[in-house]
Amino acid sequence: MFSSRRLRWPGGALALLVMAVTIAACGSSKPSTTKTTSTVSSTSSSVAASATSSTESAGTIPVTFVGDETGLVAFVGKEVLKGMEVAVKRANASGELHGKKIVLSVMDTASNVSTATVKMSDAVKSNAVAVFGPLLSNEALATAPIAERGKVVDIETEAEVGGLLQIGKYIYRLTPSEFLYYPLTVDHLAKLGVKHVNLVYASDNPTLTEESTKLLPEWTKKLGISIGTSVGIPSTTTEFSSIVTKLETGKPEAIGVNMIGPAIASIASALRTSGYKGTIFCDQSATAGSLKPGGSAANGIIYGVLYSPEMSFPSSKEFTKLYEESFPGEKPQGYDATGYDAMTAFADAIAKSGSDTREGVLKGMQELTVAGSFDGGSGPLKFTGPEHREVSGPGALVEWKEGAEHMLVQGTPGLESQPLKAQ
Amino acid sequence: MKDARVAFGGVRALDGVSLTVQDGQLLGLIGPNGSGKSTLLAAISRMIDLSSGTLTMEGRDYTNAPAHLANALGIARTFQTVRLLRTMSVLENVMLGAQAEWVRRGPLATWLWLSRARREEKRARRAAQQALERVGLKDLGRRHPQELPYGPARKVEIARALACEPKLLLLDEPTAGMSQAEREEVGILLSELSKDGLAQVLVEHDLAMIQRVCNRVVALNFGQVIAEGLPAQVAADELVREAYLGHRDAGMEASAPMMEIGRQ
Amino acid sequence: MPGAPAAGEMLQQLINAIVFGSVLTLFALGLSLAWGTLDVLNLAHGAVFIFAGYLTYELTRQGALSFVPALIVSMVGAGAATVALEVLAFRFIRTRFANKRQAELSMLVASIGGAIIIDQVVSNETGATTFGPPSSIFKVREYHLTGSAGITNIQILIVVVAVLAAVGLDQWVRRSRQGRAVRAVAYDPVTSGLLGVNVSFVAISTMFVAGALAGLAGVLLAVNLRAEEVAVGQDYLLTAFAILIVGGVGSVRGAVLAAYLIAIAETAVVAYGPTQWRDGIAFLLILLVLLVRPQGLFAKAQFQRA
Structure with a gap:
């Protein structure tokens, strides 16, 4: 799931220089x-x-x-x-x-x-x-x-x-693989009555791109949900307001933020600040504190996770x-x-x-x-x-609320991947 | 300056030169190309470091001080090649000299003492304008250095040095490339400055000019003083004639002004 | 009637572009100042920018300081970090290397080293993960304009501060005697020194101003984005290069113009074009400018390089 995080350093000669110096530094500083x-x-x-x-x-x-x-x-x-x-x-x-x-x-x-x-x-x-x-x-x-x-x-x-x-x-x-329990999220969206979603994903991350451009369209289609705008942006992006404006067009009931790192909290905050009231769902990269800086704006974000302390x-x-x-x-x-x-x-x-x-x-x-x-x-x-x-694994669907994850749905064990039950 | 030595690699550019300049003295510095004249000025103005020896200004040792402090002690100079900043107007160039004292306090000072900064700015502008008038260029302030002919550009350098309100002015071939009339003007200016009590060191190839304006002359060769005294005495010195004029037994009139542009 | 939502969106995207351009302006000003005056291509500028965001996060997360004091302390911290680089590295390189090209390259490498150290400090302290100041230090509010368009108070602040900083720096460099000293040092440090300009002090204070500008941008962006991580600075650094090249190195006005130009171009691509090509825009502009006008849009640089 971290396959492209290294790409977050800028490309070309700069990256090479940085790498060279890093390697040199590591070689000497960590005996x-x-x-x-x-x-x-x-x-x-x-x-x-x-x-x-x-x-x-x-x-x-x-x-x-x-x-x-x-x-x-x-x-x-x-x-x-x-x-x-x-x-x-x-x-x-x-x-x-x-x-x-x-x-x-x-x-x-x-x-x-x-x-x-x-x-x-x-x-x-x-x-x-x-x-x-x-x-x-x-x-x-x-x-x-x-x-x-x-x-x-x-x-x-x-x-x-x-x-x-x-x-x-x-x-x-x-x-x-998170692909095996991401369907829990889609299933939940269908149960909420969501019909239209817009989506932003990290286009330089193979996992998130495959999830967003191949798997998610299949799953949503099965449950009668349509994806309107699907925007791929590099995971290094740091300007989101234009993206947010684009995501809000057509007033979707839910917006997917399949990003990694601080982009998740930034986009979620910007969506809430501009008055978006619908459901925000994410990839499991939202786990482990990525949402914390979002403060109350991150409340209500849902995403599938491998493990929740509330699992039974x-x-x-x-x-x-x-x-x-x-x-x-x-x-x-x-x-x-x-x-x-x-x-x-x-x-x-x-x-x-x-x-x-x-x-x-x-x-x-x-x-x-x-x-x-x-x-x-x-x-x-x-x-x-x-x-x-x-x-x-069974996985679980969680909701972020006041700085902590709360389990909404627990996945079913023993399956190859989680089913789309709402079908 | 006492027993100054400067070495570049194995070459001794200055080899034990001692020199003292009094207030109001206009010291001519002569010698063939490469004899150490420019090096001497560079050493006095702290552009380059001495290998040994000391520099004192009014009793204060500044041998290891940075260049801007030498300036603060009252040493200003012009350059063999024009060194005006092309990105600024002529007036701004001269103001750069006029503001030396204040600038040392750096950018933050402007923000902290805004009104004082504005007053300073006005004062510097006046001082710069006066300096330009002194060299006879009072209407050129708004022009840019690159628009000026060679002669006036050199005069701007003199004005900039004067704006520093120096006690010692170092002039490196200030009239090179000037017309005869311009040279006369500069000669008169230097004499006037001398009468006002300013100490000056003039490096010059035009020996006629040296004869005319200087009240003392030092001749250098191979980084050493070979003669010192009144202009006429030095000009008559055998060693000087040999070193400076080669074996041509020519008189002073042989030293036609030389174009020394960009030689540095 | 059918045009109404589209018009609202267009206005919103225009606002977005102006805000983005303002952040870029703030970021690029300091970089341009250091490069234009001292020939320091400071690759640690992005790290300093994030460092300021991190300082604000540290100072405010326990509620120790409110927004304005935290902003000031963070700016001073960012300025001090940049001065440290100047004093510990750049100054020595400048005196060691007579060859200007060699000195520039050495400073480039030294600044990368500085960036790594600063990044490492921030990474260690934040556990290499996402961080951001608490939302309580700056209550973000949105003001609705016509249609669906709106602007938040932090966005207004960013635009105002960017304009003030740009005009202030421009006037300072052009008009004030210190600005004149900075320009003199930029053109010819040796002659400036002989004219009484304290070159090393001008260098230090210029670097402080450059760092503080990065800090200002870093803090405002941290509040606006809510979440940051170390890599964010690198992203801005690349765009800032584009700005410097397009605007002409060392020109404040050129940098500002280029910052808004790139922001508008990138926003237009997001709004109406293939979004994933946004980053390509900056480099396309660099290429075009290098082909058509290699000296940048504003050829007459203010703090001129020799």
Whole structure:
């Protein structure tokens, strides 16, 4: 879902210069690469850090998150990591790991492709029995082949890019595509009696463009909703009033804002300021605080999400509870759930195969796939796709109100994608 | 100026030159091309740094001060090639000299003392106009430097330097390229300034002019002082004749005015 | 009757264009000033712009300051950040390199470094995500005009401030003696120094003014947009280049004209053309100007480059 965020830097020579300087800066300023996260396990950090001790009888199962701890999507990376930590805690306490404990270490990619490849090579050379891949699509595409060649299971989360799973049998992607639960939003619009919508989307983001120009028109057509104006603008756009004027033409009952970053809050605020009273709906990128700066103008915006703390699935409730215990005063978000889901699947795989070697992990993942689904923080996740190395999830429809998400509809688990019920 | 040395690479442009200029003195600086005359003016005005030696102005050492402080001490100069700012009118160019003191306080001062700034502006305008009148160009204020013929443009430079209200005026070949009549005018002007008590250093190829207006002459060669004294004495000096005029045993009249445009 | 809504929309889009042009003007003025006088193509201008928005966010989110004090502090902060770049980097480069081209390139690279540092500070403090000052610091209200058209109070403020800043800067540079010093330094720093102009102080104060202008634009935009992130500054920087090239480097009037020209062109594309080509407009204009009039629309630059 972050496939195009890198494009937000201006193109051409300027970008090259910026990149060059960034790379140089990163190379010098971040010498410390691996560190054991202290919140996960109090066992000696030397176990996870030393690449030479391949004795797996020590009672630990070393894994590495090659992730975006700093850089462009650090705000996501930090949450994913927290989710992983919660899952490790759960698995280690459950006893399902045959008396062993998972030790998670982190290698920071700084959201930089070349750094990511170096770190992934280091992780593959280490004693880690599985790796969790970086979040940006271009990082994932560059690092997955390294894991594949090293015969290490690589569990991807946020990186939503075509061709990732085709790299090989060691690559998994355990965060459901938002396409699978976006229909919840369309279904809700139909129930509200919406007949006409106008739409703005980030034209430089492949995910949002596909969603807005191919999938959304199909879904709305099925439910008798017509899309009037559909405006594609670059995600770097910072002048919205002309867009807003265009979106309001024809007085649509709902306006879709399939953007990323601050544009969502800016457009929503501008719509409300100019007196627009209809429904505003978004892509799931609106989650994780993007709407907060919108203040009260963002009230009532609806969007589909992977996870909501209000979900009623037992595994979701368990995740919410464990998270709140681990991080008192914080509410878990979707990004936390993706980390939790990935790590939980890994733990389930070890439990299934009973072996924590690299081959054992692969065998366990394959057995888990055969079982068809596993219970994650975002509910029961069903293995799907041509080789069953990706998943679909129920998702939920939420409404933003006074600084928080409130669940309106919970998705149905066990389906390939959410149905258009209002039909 | 004491024992000043300036070196560019291995070349000693100035090699132990000591020079003192008194109030009202009009010091002529002569010497062949490359003898260090312009370098000397550049050093005095703090355009370039000395490798060694000291600069003092009325007892104050300013050897390491930035150029604008040398100006504040009362040192103003003209240039061998015309250095007027083409983006401003003639009057504005001259006002730039007149406002030196105030400008040091920078842009914020205008906003903080608006009325005072306006008064200053008026004063500078008057001073600039007076300076232009002094060089005989009182009607050219609104023109732009690039519209002026060479002679008047040089005079504007003199006016700009005068607008700084200097105590020491450095003139680098001010009459080069001027007509005979213009040169006479400048000569008279410099003599008058000298009578008013202004200390001046004049670099000049026109030795007739030096003879006419200067009350003291220093001859340089290879960055060293080779002769010093009254104009007639220096002109008669054997070393000077050799260095300056080569082996041609010519008189002063041989030194026809040279066009030195853009030589720098 | 059928024409009424369309006319209202047209008026609204015109208002949008004028407001957009005003933001661009505010942004471009400081960039133009620094480039035109000191030959500093300050690529950190966009970062400073966002830095000011961030300062306002920090100063107001806990309710510590109200709008006007926050605006002033943020402008001073933005000016100080730019002065820091001048003092720590540009000044040394200027004296180190005799070759002007080399100096310009070095300053370009140094300003990129500055941009990265400022961006990183803001990213770290905001968790690299969306931020914006609370809506309570400036109650945005819309005034209805004819039909569906309307204008908000923050938009009016932006237009008024942009016009005042442009006229003020233009007059300052043209009329005041300090402006004359700035122009003198722009044309020939060595001669200016010999005439008593404190070149390094003029440089510092010019950079402060340039930074404060970026800060002014940054704060007003933060309030208008409600939400920002680090990348927003980069977007404005690119459009500002277009403005400088179209308007003629160093010309205040040219920059203002070009800012409104680009704003109107881009808005027209959004309203009546293929919206996704909006960003292309700026570059199309650059190309046209470079072909037809390489010196920019206003050839006679005010703070002239040698």
